[in-house]
Amino acid sequence: MLNASPFIQAGLLLVGYFVFTLFCYRKVIVTKFQNHKQRHAKTLIAYASESGSGEQLARELHVKLKSQGDPAICISLNQVTEQQLKQADTLLIIASTYGEGEAPDNGRHFLGKLDTFKSTLAHLNYAVLALGDKAYGQYCQFGLMLNQALQCKHCTPLFKPILVDKLDENSIHEWYSNLLSKGLLEEAVPRSTLSSTQLPIQHFKLTGRQQVNLNSPGAPLFEINLAVPSDLTWQAGDIARLHIENTVREYSIASVPQEQSLKLLVREQKHPTGELGLGSGWLCHHADLDSTQAFSIRANPKFNPLDEHKKLILIGNGSGLAGLRGHLKHRELKQHHENWLLYGERCAEHDLPWHLELTEWFNAKHLTEIDLAFSRQTADSNIRVGRCHSGYVQDALLAQQAKLKDWVNNGAAIFICGSLQGMAKDVESMLLDILGQPVLSRLERQGLYRKDVY
The missing domain is CATH 3.40.50.80 (Nucleotide-binding domain of ferredoxin-NADP reductase (FNR) module)
Structure with missing residues (x-):
């Protein structure tokens, strides 16, 4: 009578080898599966984000679409390919403008690539949510350029570009309402959920201030130190936002949470009249030591x-x-x-x-x-x-x-x-x-x- 043990052992070895092989090639398999989904997605969400807010809005929209069964994909504008646009029937763009009408780094190559696409893309419907700041002359310019370029490719706008001034909640709500009216969203988005784009404000104690370039021919440069809660977290590359007189001033963070201090390096700014800049004047000169200052931390994934x-x-x-x-x-x-x-x-x-x-x-x-x-x-x-x-x-x-x-x-x-x-x-x-x-x-x-x- 044959003993089944060797066959069982051999079978277990084969199963183990198969599982081990899957484990070793798991990244390759996942990547191929994701690439397959990206090539065949019918709804494409593309973002061009300088500060991270545009990407956040894009990913939130992605979650909403996936929850209602739409196998949409969400990628940066630079990553969009001609093949993806040919396969998709809807393109939803969330694009920031920074400086004087400039495109964010993760979107600046798209217009050049679009010019090289041979397809007319007449089948493609699209919508643009353009983020900007009215304080700049070229308000939402990059979003408007995207709209014009897509029309030149004979794409069909679902509605006019929606311009958003400093993440205005009403404009973002209009974006979601238009997507709902066009059948892309199945449910209205409550206004309460839109406040997630606004960062929580906390109060940090100003513990130190020292000019680090005494007698420099350039403008004074100050090291600023603030005490922060022990449970506050951020990553290298993130941004500290000073909230002062209903405006925001942003500064690169020079420290990490393990140092238990928020360290900044602030250049004194002056207007042509000689008046100190609002944020730098306050932090470098006017704010009292040991006083508390209103700050929020903005994630900056691109850095x-x-x-x-x-x-x-x-x-x-x-x-x-x-x-x-x-x-x-x-x-x-x-x-x-x-x-x-x-x-x-x-x-x-x-x-x-x-x-x-x-x-x-x-x-x-x-x-x-x-x-x-x-x-x-x-x-x-x-x-x-x-x-x-x-x-x-x-x-x-x-x-x-x-x-x-x-x-x-x-x-x-x-x-x-x-x-x-x-x-x-x-x-x-x-x-x-x-x-x-x-x-x-x-x-x-x-x-x-x-x-x-x-």
């Missing part, structure tokens, strides 16, 4: 840390060092030590914010490379580490282009924080010259090229 351990190139100028310092502190706690800082300021003698800490990080091999660029005076005995360059931070990049290529070829990410006009645009132009458009576009698609500029 949050990488999920994995990679080399990191950090580029910035002026108060942009705040956002870069937050990432350096985060990576110190994670023991991710392959970091390269390129930082630009005016004067080597007086413009060295947090140089002692940077020196300590360099000596501890947490910062493996430091390049400092000064547009005026470049030599000073206070500089203890790093290479000094005459000019701007993009000039330091040019001088170190061989090293830059080597780091990028070895998987490094590039994070930029600082002024949009001047620094950020000139740095990107230099990166394009050194690395080329294909490489920079690949880094952006992979989430390895991130910016927080203002």
